Amino acid sequence: RSREVPGLGAVVANDRSARAGQLMRRNVTRNGVGALVTPRVADARMLMYQSQAAREPFDVIDLDPYGSPAPFLDAAVQAVSEGGLLCVTCTDMGVLAGNSPETCYSKYGASSLKGRFCHEMALRIVLHSLDSRANCYQRFIQPLLSVSADFYVRLFVRVFTGQAKVKASASKQALVYHCAGCGTHHLQRLGKVTSQGTGFKYGAATGPPVGPSCEFCQQRHQLGGPIWAEPLHDLDFVERVLVALERNPGRFQTQERMRGMLSVITEELADVPLYYTLDGLSSTIHCNTPSLLQFRSSLLHAGFRVSLSHACKNAIKTDAPPPIVWDIMRCWAKLHPVKLDRLTDTSPAARILSVEPTLQASFALREDANPSSRRRGLKRFPENPQAFWGPKARAKAGGGTSPSLRPQNKRTGQTDSPRACKRFKEGTCSLGSQCCYSHEGGSPSDPPSAPPAASDPH
Numbered sequence: 001r002s003r004e005v006p007g008l009g010a011v012v013a014n015d016r017s018a019r020a021g022q023l024m025r026r027n028v029t030r031n032g033v034g035a036l037v038t039p040r041v042a043d044a045r046m047l048m049y050q051s052q053a054a055r056e057p058f059d060v061i062d063l064d065p066y067g068s069p070a071p072f073l074d075a076a077v078q079a080v081s082e083g084g085l086l087c088v089t090c091t092d093m094g095v096l097a098g099n100s101p102e103t104c105y106s107k108y109g110a111s112s113l114k115g116r117f118c119h120e121m122a123l124r125i126v127l128h129s130l131d132s133r134a135n136c137y138q139r140f141i142q143p144l145l146s147v148s149a150d151f152y153v154r155l156f157v158r159v160f161t162g163q164a165k166v167k168a169s170a171s172k173q174a175l176v177y178h179c180a181g182c183g184t185h186h187l188q189r190l191g192k193v194t195s196q197g198t199g200f201k202y203g204a205a206t207g208p209p210v211g212p213s214c215e216f217c218q219q220r221h222q223l224g225g226p227i228w229a230e231p232l233h234d235l236d237f238v239e240r241v242l243v244a245l246e247r248n249p250g251r252f253q254t255q256e257r258m259r260g261m262l263s264v265i266t267e268e269l270a271d272v273p274l275y276y277t278l279d280g281l282s283s284t285i286h287c288n289t290p291s292l293l294q295f296r297s298s299l300l301h302a303g304f305r306v307s308l309s310h311a312c313k314n315a316i317k318t319d320a321p322p323p324i325v326w327d328i329m330r331c332w333a334k335l336h337p338v339k340l341d342r343l344t345d346t347s348p349a350a351r352i353l354s355v356e357p358t359l360q361a362s363f364a365l366r367e368d369a370n371p372s373s374r375r376r377g378l379k380r381f382p383e384n385p386q387a388f389w390g391p392k393a394r395a396k397a398g399g400g401t402s403p404s405l406r407p408q409n410k411r412t413g414q415t416d417s418p419r420a421c422k423r424f425k426e427g428t429c430s431l432g433s434q435c436c437y438s439h440e441g442g443s444p445s446d447p448p449s450a451p452p453a454a455s456d457p458h
């Protein structure tokens with residue numbers, strides 16, 4: 001990799017295994033980078049603490065361990081230079097995406113949730129963890145780029161020092177209230193900053209943002225987080241990466257995919273953490289699924305913003321508050337009636353649909369509802385799936401809001417899956433994409449789309 005990066009001074013390549021050390025030495029010789037790369041076989045934590053003690057910080061630290069990088073974060077946030085770059089890969093997605101919130105808490109200091117938004121929440125949990133560990137040393141993070149791909153997350157953050165700025169960190173984190181019935185979510189910040197003259201005043205946040213039960217379906221809330229509630233990316237940086245890609249065609253094999261994904265990232269609403277999904281909303285009230293264009297148009301007609309998320313192909317990221325989102329779904333259900341006789345009065349669907357919408361939603365298609373990345377035909381997701389964009393509304397069986405942990409952009413209707421990885425389900429598989437077993441959620445006998453609410457495979 002070192003030959004791909006211009007302007008590089010010196011590289012320490014470290015692995016704890018002696019076998020990996022041999023391979024590194026061989027590769028260094030073979031690539032003729034012996035002057036540049038020093039292979040080391042050590043505990044990466046000791047290496048980083050020593051460099052910090054010797055006041056020889058690294059400008060870039062790239063943590064890419066098997067499984068969770070959590071044990072290395074404390075050393076990494078100290079050993080990176082002022083304004084330096086910290087790159088982190090996490091392959092323990094089972095843990096980060098809600099399969100074992102208690103394990104997630106012990107590793108990252110935050111509980112994960114099995115919401116539709118779980119892939120973006122995974123990014124925000126890792127950012128929370130990085131920032132809070134940096135805070136111990138009067139440091140804080142600035143995310144450059146946070147990428148969720150199938151079964152791993154990759155984060156790029158800069159680390160700075162500043163006692164005054166660290167005071168703002170509490171207000172950058174939030175707890176997540178997630179309704180177990182209908183999937184509505186609310187954020188609760190952990191602190192409050194108000195500007196006072198030329199400076200800032202820090203105080204307690206106020207809340208909670210929800211009552212004891214969900215205002216839409218009367219069920220209980222699950223509590224997750226804390227998560228990083230500030231922007232996931234530095235858009236100037238992402239734009240510069242896009243420009244660099246344009247200028248160097250053919251340099252990366254995955255160029256088209258990178259361009260598509262980064263373009264979606266530039267379209268994401270930076271100030272709206274998490275998202276709903278189209279299939280989640282419609283399966284909650286047991287109705288047909290509007291097309292993404294129809295649903296996005298209705299949000300724009302109502303005066304709100306909406307975007308995709310690179311982390312999920314049918315995400316609805318919007319600044320419309322939940323009452324607006326559900327009113328739009330109620331209007332959709334009026335146009336495409338739901339058979340209510342199959343539902344019990346206490347089901348989320350019955351409770352949501354028993355309320356008359358106050359908003360008159362319009363689903364007339366708008367030109368600006370079609371995102372630029374899609375109009376330009378970029379390769380945005382692994383398979384550029386069409387499932388949720390089509391003009392026809394798809395019929396849906398089943399309901400509920402708890403999704404299985406499936407590939408984030410899985411195309412529906414997929415068959416012949418390999419055997420499921422047991423360790424992945426337990427959150428302990430550290431092999432990521434190298435694993436020979438399937439890291440897809442359900443057993444092969446599961447229906448390919450719209451898993452029923454009560455039979456979550458996890």
Ligand SMILES: [Zn+2]
Pocket residue numbers: 179180181182183184214215216217218219348
């Ligand atoms: Zn609810």
Ligand SMILES: [Zn+2]
Pocket residue numbers: 421422423424429430431432435436437438439
């Ligand atoms: Zn596995």
